Amino acid sequence: MSGAVDSFSYGLVTPVAAYLMACLGSSLGLRCVTRTVVYQQQGGRAAWLALGAACLGVGIWTMHFIAMMGFRVDQAAITYDVPLTVLSLVVAVAVVSLGVFMVGYRGATTRVLLAAGVLTGLGVAAMHYLGMAALRVRGDIQYSVPLVLLSVVIAIIAATAALWAAVSIRGFLPSLGASVVMGIAVTGMHYTGMASVSVHLHTTGGYNAGQSAGALLVPMLAGPFVFLVLAAVIVMFDPVLVGGDPAGGDISGRQRESIAVQLSHQPAPYERQPRDISAPRPDWQ
Template identity: 55%
Template sequence: MHGTDAVSGGYGVINGFSYGLITPLAAYLMACLGGALGLRCTTRSLLVERSWRPGWLALGATAIGSGIWTMHFIAMMGFSVAGSPLNYDKRITFASLGVAIVMVGIGIFIVGYRGSTPMSLVTGGTITGLGVASMHYLGMAGMRLHGRIEYDTKIVALSVVVAVVAATAALWAAVSIRGFLPAVGASLVMGLAVTGMHYTAMAAVRVRMVGGLGRLGGDEPTTLLAPLLVGPVVFLVLAGVVVMFDPLLVMGNQDWQKPGEVRRPVPAPPRPVWPARPPWEEASYQRER
């Protein structure tokens, strides 16, 4: 992607696709899964009682944040720098997951409680997009290698704009799009936008190599990232089960009816009809009242 020979003081040769298309496709699928579950939960939050809304919004924020974080580090499994191994700082890596969930959560809660007004969408989308970008660059800050990471400022700014636009469009889709197929389409577009933001940001990366081959800090990707990715993936699967077997469906409160379809009200149960009292009992009953 960038660079010259991997010598001290020069720029190292970067490869963002060490495993070909395997890591980009896997990353894209995880971004789509997290986006689909997050959008579904956000839509649910607008259709349930207010007391249930925070739970659905929190589940949606965690799903989107986990999906974006998982996408990032799956894509980073294919990232390499010639002449240097890559390790990751465990605390910073965990912190990047927390930043993703919290920032996405703030944006989703704004839209969940303020509705789809232009102000709430712009505010929520900006916060969510900045959260996605912060997660990416914080995760990059946790990388340990025999070199110093530098960035092209213009491409970094472009990646942040892409993140904000993608997040705003995703929040608009969550509160505006109904129906299964449109929701699937919105999830695919969201996954494409998030993955595109990642690789746009990676295009800004340059690595200036430094002398010395001392021991790197942090953990190797095979010992940190692979086991670490299991948790978010399992969570996304469980969240998918919750969404698919939503108790509201059992109660008959469905939200995917066709546009323009009018729900028929459920008829009230008939009132019981009691047998008439004999005249002598009716007179006694009226005196007692």
């Protein structure tokens, strides 16, 4: 017996909430990766790349499960396997990190962007379908192969565009616009994948093992949301943003190069610096 599948049981509430979460994660991820333009020191660059990758991964994962709150199958209760649900988060963050670090350290060449975009897109798709594997229902879940392939293609395009935007788009408003587009792409990938789902219910069966959607709602929203809020605070109070770029746009041209040189070559207070004895001694020394 086929069960009627509905991904919009709460109307537009879950799609809109999922979209906003995808936009938030994308926006923070883009801003964090942009910080590596002026943070040339290895420690600072790695920290910003890691934070950006975590924001993107957490935002995508949270978007998926918020959207899943609206997923219903007639005449069948839905539960979730907790270990697989957590594993899907780990996969999302880990694979997105690989793509972000590839671009951050190897540069935004066409070859690197394509390789990182394909890797990250496949990771996003893997997160989605691993999250679907965590779903437990009294029946068999089946997928339409063409729609699954289309969702993977959308994920790859979205990931490639996100990585390109992270290293190419400067300024707060352009980054905000890019995150809005990324939110559409990521959410569109999710609902394309969900359109491929059909459920063949079993005529008999017991209770589905696992946690109900309602039981997962609080930790699903609370933990990732708190993380993204903390990430937003870090981005807002970044010294370069506050001291050198109060308007929210990125420093460009000679100013960006000058700041990068200062950050990468500024000595520690206790280091003795060589001095050209033939040069005139500055007044301030």
